[in-house]
Amino acid sequence: MYIPVIKNRTIEMGVLKEFLELELCDKVIPMVEIIQEKTRSNSKNNYIDDLKSLFLENERKFLLNFPQITPKRSNADPVKEFLTGIGRDNDLIFKNFVTCEEMRGMIPVISFNEKMLLGINDIKVCISKLPKTISCKGLKLTNQQYQVVAKDIDQLLSKGDYLILDIDNRGYSNPIFKKTYKSINDSRKKIGFISVILNSNRPVDFYNKDIIDGEPIEEIDNSLLSAYNMKGYNFDAYSDYAGVTSSLPGSGGAISPAGIYYSFENNFFVGYRGNGKVLSEFKEHIAPSIFRSEYWSEFSDEHHDRCPGCKMINAIVNKDKSGMSQGQWKGITMSHYIYSVAEDICK
Numbered sequence: 001m002y003i004p005v006i007k008n009r010t011i012e013m014g015v016l017k018e019f020l021e022l023e024l025c026d027k028v029i030p031m032v033e034i035i036q037e038k039t040r041s042n043s044k045n046n047y048i049d050d051l052k053s054l055f056l057e058n059e060r061k062f063l064l065n066f067p068q069i070t071p072k073r074s075n076a077d078p079v080k081e082f083l084t085g086i087g088r089d090n091d092l093i094f095k096n097f098v099t100c101e102e103m104r105g106m107i108p109v110i111s112f113n114e115k116m117l118l119g120i121n122d123i124k125v126c127i128s129k130l131p132k133t134i135s136c137k138g139l140k141l142t143n144q145q146y147q148v149v150a151k152d153i154d155q156l157l158s159k160g161d162y163l164i165l166d167i168d169n170r171g172y173s174n175p176i177f178k179k180t181y182k183s184i185n186d187s188r189k190k191i192g193f194i195s196v197i198l199n200s201n202r203p204v205d206f207y208n209k210d211i212i213d214g215e216p217i218e219e220i221d222n223s224l225l226s227a228y229n230m231k232g233y234n235f236d237a238y239s240d241y242a243g244v245t246s247s248l249p250g251s252g253g254a255i256s257p258a259g260i261y262y263s264f265e266n267n268f269f270v271g272y273r274g275n276g277k278v279l280s281e282f283k284e285h286i287a288p289s290i291f292r293s294e295y296w297s298e299f300s301d302e303h304h305d306r307c308p309g310c311k312m313i314n315a316i317v318n319k320d321k322s323g324m325s326q327g328q329w330k331g332i333t334m335s336h337y338i339y340s341v342a343e344d345i346c347k
Contacts, residue, residue, distance in 0.1 A: 001237035002345050003063065003164075003196055004338050007033045008047045009249060010040055011331040015242075018308040018335055020054055025346035028338070031063035031109065031138075031164075031239065034096075035248060036078040048099055055103040063138050063162065064100060065109035066093045068116070075248045083248075087113070094129035101131040107162065109138035114168075117145060120152045127156065138162035140198070143180050150183045159192035164239065166198045168246070172224045172233070185234040198239040199224050200246035208258035211271030214289060217260065220269045225341070242334040243269060257281035259329050262337040263295040264344065269333075270295050279324035287316040287323055303343065309336025 004019075006012045016030055034047050045053075055062060068087065071080040086092045097108045110126050112118060123139070130137055139156060141149075146165060149156060157163055165184060167177065188195045206219045220243075228238040243260055257274030259282070272289045274281025290296055290313055296304075304310045309332040316323035323329070 001194070001196075002028050002338075002341050003031050003198075003237050003239035004028070004242045004334075004341075005031045005033055005198070005239060005246070006242075007035050007249075008039050008050065009035075011327045012334065013039050013050060015308075015331050015334045015338070017054060019338055019342075020060065022306070022308075022339070024339075024342045026061065027345045028342045029061050029063060029237075031065055034064070034066050034082075035069075036076075036082045038078065041078060048096070051100060051103060051106075055105055059104045061105040061107060062103075063107045063109050064097070065111055065138070065140060066096065068111055068113040069248065070113065071248060074250050076250060079248050090126075091129070094126075097129075098131050101133050106134070107136055107138055108134060109140050109162070109164065111140035111164075111166075112145060114142050114145075114166075117148050120149050120155060123149060123156055136160045136162070138164055140164040140166055142166050142168070143177060146180055146184070150180075150187075153187050154191055157187075157191055157193045161193045162196055162237075163188075163193050164196040164198050165235075169200045169203060171221070172197070172199060172227070178232075181233055188234075188236070194237060195235045196237040196239050197224065197228050197233070197235045201240055202243065202245045204245045204247040206245075208256035208273065211258050211260075211273040213271065213273040214293070215271060216263075216266070216268045217271045222267050222269065226267055243337045244330055244334060255279060255326065257286060257326070257329075259286040259290060260333045261290045261293070261295055262333070262340055263298060264340045265298045266295075269337075279326075282323045282325070282329060283316050283319075286329070287313050291317045299340075303339075307336055307339040307343075309333065309339065 006016045037046050039047060039050050066086055069083055071083045100106050108130055184195050201222055202220045225238055227233055228235045243262060255277045257279060259272045261270050263270055272286045274285055312332050315321040
């Protein structure tokens with residue numbers, strides 16, 4: 001099972017819409033992170049309206065999380081305002097879950113600030129505030145948070161619930177996790193919950209300017225995708241941010257044309273970087289370089305015809321689309337990666 005994390009930002013919600021329209025199998029379930037009230041600042045709709053437009057008329061499963069993150073001064077104002085608000089009044093989160101309960105596929109995820117170490121009774125109180133109509137729930141914990149409640153996890157989770165272990169950007173083979181992996185696997189067998197390991201594998205301090213044109217990106221270690229369900233780990237599902245960072249959006253940034261393309265055959269990401277700080281590099285260098293590469297050739301014609309990311313690259317190469325948007329290329333990275341992983345899991 002694969003669980004891509006999608007923030008409610010314009011580009012990422014566009015990727016989610018594409019993903020839902022493809023009607024991929026139920027082994028791919030998105031987790032939507034709500035980080036701001038509106039996906040677009042000038043929109044009349046809030047995030048609940050956006051979710052309803054995608055999920056109200058169907059029973060497609062999706063995990064819904066309101067991340068407990070302390071925003072930084074550099075983050076965009078709408079993000080700071082929203083996260084500060086729910087940080088001060090956690091009851092807002094549970095009121096929002098109630099508002100969303102008419103979406104029958106919604107799976108609420110309870111999470112905490114990474115610095116908080118809560119006891120079992122604190123988590124029980126949170127669970128008691130969830131809508132009574134839900135059939136299952138998710139619990140997202142860091143390694144330290146899990147260790148606090150490990151021996152009593154059967155009091156928090158039932159069969160069909162989701163336990164999400166968030167290891168952030170730490171190496172999954174670190175021996176510090178060995179005890180946790182075994183404990184989760186033992187509890188999973190007894191209780192029947194679905195175990196998920198969440199990895200933020202793109203460093204937050206890795207920027208477009210760090211990309212070497214045409215070369216695999218060593219800084220993004222995607223090896224957990226191949227290992228999450230193997231002996232020693234034994235997770236039911238793998239979760240990540242689909243080739244982008246887990247960091248919150250900032251208030252602006254310089255132009256730095258680059259594209260990232262996933263090679264499924266090698267399970268790594270390849271970077272393509274423009275020669276100058278002009279948007280035309282996307283259509284004149286980056287898209288053609290990907291199109292001519294050995295990594296493009298490893299995918300079938302059927303993949304290129306269905307994958308939203310590949311279709312967009314094709315359109316840019318054929319001059320049907322301009323492709324001169326940094327945000328759009330983030331969407332291309334995510335779309336191609338999610339489709340490539342789904343193509344394998346769903347076959």
